[in-house]
Amino acid sequence: MPIMSSDDFSIHRQGCQNVDDGMPISDLPDEVESVDDLDCQCWDDLDSLAEIA
Numbered sequence: 001m002p003i004m005s006s007d008d009f010s011i012h013r014q015g016c017q018n019v020d021d022g023m024p025i026s027d028l029p030d031e032v033e034s035v036d037d038l039d040c041q042c043w044d045d046l047d048s049l050a051e052i053a
């Protein structure tokens, strides 16, 4: 399950070291259409959003 940083509302994978405090979210925001829309390096090893579950 992705988590949303409470600092800047960026989306991260659970366990991301760039997030001190985050809130689990069950669905990605509508504006996220591909992993390219997710800025953090924690997504780099994913090829598609379908792998996020």
Ligand SMILES: [Zn+2]
Pocket: 011, 012, 013, 016, 017, 018, 019, 040, 041, 042, 043
């Ligand atoms: Zn991250």
